[in-house]
Amino acid sequence: MQTAVIRELFKQSDKHLGKSIRVHGWVRTVRVSKSFGFIELNDGTFFANLQVVFEENLDNFAEVARLVTGSAITVTGTLVESPGAKQPFELKAESIEVVGTCAPDYPLQKKRHTFEFLRTIAHLRPRTNTFAAVFRVRSLAAFAIHKFFQERNFVYVHTPVITGSDAEGAGEMFRVTTLDFDRTPRNEAGQVDFTRDFFGRETGLTVSGQLEAETYCQAFGRVYTFGPTFRAENSHTPRHAAEFWMIEPEIAFADLQDDMRLAEDMMKYVIGYVLDNAPEEMDFFNKFVDKSLLARLANVLQSDFGHVTYTEAIDILKNAPEKFEYPVEWGADLQTEHERYLAEKHMQKPVFVTDYPKQIKAFYMRLNDDQKTVAAMDLLVPGVGEIIGGSQREERLAYLEQRMAELGLSHEDYWWYLDLRKYGGTKHAGFGLGFERLIMYLTGMGNIRDVISFPRTPKNAEF
Amino acid sequence: MQTAVIRELFKQSDKHLGKSIRVHGWVRTVRVSKSFGFIELNDGTFFANLQVVFEENLDNFAEVARLVTGSAITVTGTLVESPGAKQPFELKAESIEVVGTCAPDYPLQKKRHTFEFLRTIAHLRPRTNTFAAVFRVRSLAAFAIHKFFQERNFVYVHTPVITGSDAEGAGEMFRVTTLDFDRTPRNEAGQVDFTRDFFGRETGLTVSGQLEAETYCQAFGRVYTFGPTFRAENSHTPRHAAEFWMIEPEIAFADLQDDMRLAEDMMKYVIGYVLDNAPEEMDFFNKFVDKSLLARLANVLQSDFGHVTYTEAIDILKNAPEKFEYPVEWGADLQTEHERYLAEKHMQKPVFVTDYPKQIKAFYMRLNDDQKTVAAMDLLVPGVGEIIGGSQREERLAYLEQRMAELGLSHEDYWWYLDLRKYGGTKHAGFGLGFERLIMYLTGMGNIRDVISFPRTPKNAEF
Numbered sequence: 001m002q003t004a005v006i007r008e009l010f011k012q013s014d015k016h017l018g019k020s021i022r023v024h025g026w027v028r029t030v031r032v033s034k035s036f037g038f039i040e041l042n043d044g045t046f047f048a049n050l051q052v053v054f055e056e057n058l059d060n061f062a063e064v065a066r067l068v069t070g071s072a073i074t075v076t077g078t079l080v081e082s083p084g085a086k087q088p089f090e091l092k093a094e095s096i097e098v099v100g101t102c103a104p105d106y107p108l109q110k111k112r113h114t115f116e117f118l119r120t121i122a123h124l125r126p127r128t129n130t131f132a133a134v135f136r137v138r139s140l141a142a143f144a145i146h147k148f149f150q151e152r153n154f155v156y157v158h159t160p161v162i163t164g165s166d167a168e169g170a171g172e173m174f175r176v177t178t179l180d181f182d183r184t185p186r187n188e189a190g191q192v193d194f195t196r197d198f199f200g201r202e203t204g205l206t207v208s209g210q211l212e213a214e215t216y217c218q219a220f221g222r223v224y225t226f227g228p229t230f231r232a233e234n235s236h237t238p239r240h241a242a243e244f245w246m247i248e249p250e251i252a253f254a255d256l257q258d259d260m261r262l263a264e265d266m267m268k269y270v271i272g273y274v275l276d277n278a279p280e281e282m283d284f285f286n287k288f289v290d291k292s293l294l295a296r297l298a299n300v301l302q303s304d305f306g307h308v309t310y311t312e313a314i315d316i317l318k319n320a321p322e323k324f325e326y327p328v329e330w331g332a333d334l335q336t337e338h339e340r341y342l343a344e345k346h347m348q349k350p351v352f353v354t355d356y357p358k359q360i361k362a363f364y365m366r367l368n369d370d371q372k373t374v375a376a377m378d379l380l381v382p383g384v385g386e387i388i389g390g391s392q393r394e395e396r397l398a399y400l401e402q403r404m405a406e407l408g409l410s411h412e413d414y415w416w417y418l419d420l421r422k423y424g425g426t427k428h429a430g431f432g433l434g435f436e437r438l439i440m441y442l443t444g445m446g447n448i449r450d451v452i453s454f455p456r457t458p459k460n461a462e463f
Numbered sequence: 464m465q466t467a468v469i470r471e472l473f474k475q476s477d478k479h480l481g482k483s484i485r486v487h488g489w490v491r492t493v494r495v496s497k498s499f500g501f502i503e504l505n506d507g508t509f510f511a512n513l514q515v516v517f518e519e520n521l522d523n524f525a526e527v528a529r530l531v532t533g534s535a536i537t538v539t540g541t542l543v544e545s546p547g548a549k550q551p552f553e554l555k556a557e558s559i560e561v562v563g564t565c566a567p568d569y570p571l572q573k574k575r576h577t578f579e580f581l582r583t584i585a586h587l588r589p590r591t592n593t594f595a596a597v598f599r600v601r602s603l604a605a606f607a608i609h610k611f612f613q614e615r616n617f618v619y620v621h622t623p624v625i626t627g628s629d630a631e632g633a634g635e636m637f638r639v640t641t642l643d644f645d646r647t648p649r650n651e652a653g654q655v656d657f658t659r660d661f662f663g664r665e666t667g668l669t670v671s672g673q674l675e676a677e678t679y680c681q682a683f684g685r686v687y688t689f690g691p692t693f694r695a696e697n698s699h700t701p702r703h704a705a706e707f708w709m710i711e712p713e714i715a716f717a718d719l720q721d722d723m724r725l726a727e728d729m730m731k732y733v734i735g736y737v738l739d740n741a742p743e744e745m746d747f748f749n750k751f752v753d754k755s756l757l758a759r760l761a762n763v764l765q766s767d768f769g770h771v772t773y774t775e776a777i778d779i780l781k782n783a784p785e786k787f788e789y790p791v792e793w794g795a796d797l798q799t800e801h802e803r804y805l806a807e808k809h810m811q812k813p814v815f816v817t818d819y820p821k822q823i824k825a826f827y828m829r830l831n832d833d834q835k836t837v838a839a840m841d842l843l844v845p846g847v848g849e850i851i852g853g854s855q856r857e858e859r860l861a862y863l864e865q866r867m868a869e870l871g872l873s874h875e876d877y878w879w880y881l882d883l884r885k886y887g888g889t890k891h892a893g894f895g896l897g898f899e900r901l902i903m904y905l906t907g908m909g910n911i912r913d914v915i916s917f918p919r920t921p922k923n924a925e926f
Contacts, residue, residue: 007616024715024889027887043684044682070886072715072716099716102885102887106886108886122678123883127681135618138621139620142619143619150602150606155599156602156606159917160916160924160926174625174640176637176638176668177638198705203924205624215589216598218590219594222507227690228621242625242661243625245621253487416584416585419586420586423587426535453621453622456623459662463675463678463879
């Protein structure tokens with residue numbers, strides 16, 4: 001007899017109707033009358049439940065009738081058309097084996113739970129509709145990203161997580177060490193002797209794989225990373241986590257325009273893929289999480305992303321009929337409220353802001369001819385704000401060295417990065433996409449803690 | 464005019480022959496006579512070089528004639544059939560723009576370099592044939608793994624990298640901290656006060672995402688992880704790194720047999736995908752790295768993997784006509800020499816060794832009815848040894864609690880893991896595949912340092 005998953009039954013019911021099949025799954029609800037009952041069964045492969053019908057001819061009718069939410073069962077039976085209007089078919093049970101019982105203190109009883117409560121049982125929350133949908137979309141979006149880049153001849157690079165370098169020159173990094181706080185080795189001057197640490201030097205968790213990705217870009221022409229990155233920032237916002245995943249493509253023989261085209265193509269591809277492959281989940285979000293979600297995503301697929309320079313953006317904000325908490329001034333970084341105004345109210349679609357003042361951007365960004373701004377771009381999207389940050393990189397050795405000197409960055413720490421400008425350097429560009437922010441954008445979920453399986457934030461590393 | 468990548472020219476030359484195109488790339492070699500010259504051009508998208516022909520009618524003939532290995536150029540010209548026998552077509556240049564010159568101290572001159580030397584210039588080594596091939600295969604294999612699982616309805620889960628728990632109960636973990644060695648907060652008893660560390664507790668880098676993956680498995684039925692894992696082991700072997708990537712699928716309603724079937728299917732799928740998508744690279748490895756590679760992989764695709772129990776394996780080893788350095792004794796772990804003998808000499812193909820003594824395996828593995836062994840499996844492959852380790856998990860709460868008590872593992876640290884056995888627990892199983900070992904197996908490369916972009920090993924975290 002064939003074991004089937006519930007997704008298959010829904011997607012190809014014709015193939016299974018009238019056939020005897022076996023299905024495993026977890027009980028969502030049971031309704032029982034004297035001589036028969038219904039089980040809503042979910043096996044995790046599909047958003048909807050399979051209706052199982054059982055009758056008193058079942059050997060263990062009494063046991064099955066007492067099943068509670070959360071129990072694991074194996075059902076053997078025939079898939080038949082359903083007389084009810086609510087579902088197209090149902091599984092008429094010939095036998096039901098109780099595989100795993102569920103203790104009465106099971107926290108996921110059939111009632112609404114707050115997202116805050118569900119974070120305290122992050123090991124169980126993927127069993128709920130909302131989180132099943134979030135984490136299926138997350139999985140599909142991750143695959144869509146790989147598919148997008150692989151189809152375009154990009155090489156996937158695993159850049160290191162443990163690093164001796166600080167890519168941004170200003171990141172707040174976690175230390176990685178095997179030294180003991182109680183018996184810390186010291187040198188003659190009394191300082192901690194990191195030559196005796198595991199790697200023989202100070203190391204931390206990476207804030208970005210970009211610099212390493214650039215080295216591979218200059219070999220393969222087109223590369224991308226997709227891995228975890230870290231910030232030891234004491235941020236308590238709904239958009240910041242200490243550990244998150246980032247995608248960082250890097251393209252050679254390319255400028256900022258190519259970079260933005262790539263970002264726009266990628267965003268549209270991922271949105272399209274998720275809408276095609278998780279229509280049930282996306283409908284659910286649209287109904288219960290964010291009623292404008294599907295309209296907004298459809299709008300993104302159909303429209304060209306906006307483009308404004310930072311200088312234009314400052315003008316727009318200064319003339320905006322809004323009061324902002326933070327002042328708007330050329331030279332200051334845009335705050336979330338500014339970013340959201342630009343994307344949500346002014347443009348009403350995703351918008352690239354380009355050519356930021358060099359003072360507020362990283363050392364590796366390419367200096368524009370005005371000598372004041374750099375070839376940077378941020379992609380702002382309605383509902384989330386900044387989702388992508390990128391730039392054309394400074395490929396001119398003299399300019400790069402000058403900028404590093406201004407910022408006090410040492411040649412010694414970046415010798416290999418500078419080498420790229422000495423040996424067949426090319427124009428090149430890239431960007432970083434915060435994967436969790438993408439998932440928030442795709443699902444309408446408002447808190448980053450609800451789109452990461454086990455979020456890490458200040459004072460929280462449970463599970 | 465169309466910009467083309469070299470892969471496209473080789474894969475679909477018909478489409479481009481006779482057309483005017485633009486190609487970017489890096490010079491591998493230049494040969495010049497008085498009035499014309501040849502450039503071997505590589506753009507990183509394809510293993511083979513494109514031959515570019517230029518003649519003295521070029522505006523900058525003298526500049527081009529002086530180009531050195533490693534320079535970046537943009538060529539415009541017509542793709543024509545080649546009179547030479549060595550290549551099917553060549554690009555007749557109408558213009559060549561020098562995009563990036565290459566300094567004379569470029570370390571990658573046209574001569575053989577040792578792998579040891581190339582490790583010291585890990586930022587440049589992907590520009591060599593060997594490492595271009597290794598890292599393209601690595602990228603393709605990563606995608607093949609995602610494709611395999613996604614096609615089978617598995618959900619990809621990002622389990623946390625920073626963790627408060629030690630999955631194996633015995634791993635050597637890196638500490639992750641923001642505390643200062645010089646001003647370490649102490650409690651009244653003089654101990655380090657980790658409640659004042661970033662996460663409010665002691666945290667380290669994960670050694671496995673399995674326990675967290677199990678929580679998602681009990682929601683989605685089939686899940687997999689693919690992420691970095693860490694060991695703070697002072698190992699100096701060619702097979703160990705401090706940071707490596709691991710794939711950990713986990714399947715519900717499944718036993719050890721299902722687990723081994725999944726592992727075998729996955730291995731064959733990945734091998735097939737890489738052979739199909741990187742034939743040039745695989746031919747190269749077969750010629751220059753391991754002359755038996757293609758025959759061995761073909762053999763794997765065609766044969767069923769072997770199966771022996773640990774107890775049978777001990778008998779085989781005891782009767783082997785070999786002297787082993789480490790003694791063979793029931794109850795002791797198999798050493799690499801034993802594993803390689805079993806796979807390479809005895810079975811001459813990949814072999815699963817199952818049902819190990821419980822003492823040498825992790826606490827979560829399911830106890831067999833003999834009360835002495837557990838439902839574990841290791842997959843051993845010729846040339847590498849252990850590449851996969853997996854097991855059916857102990858789903859019976861009482862057994863799991865007893866084993867944890869024997870090993871002194873606290874209920875408090877694992878409350879959420881135990882919950883899975885209380886709330887609709889099912890038979891389930893999974894395994895971990897060391898991604899770098901897979902790449903070694905696929906390429907014939909002998910040192911893990913040569914299949915990771917920037918390897919992390921004791922005393923080494925350069926780049």
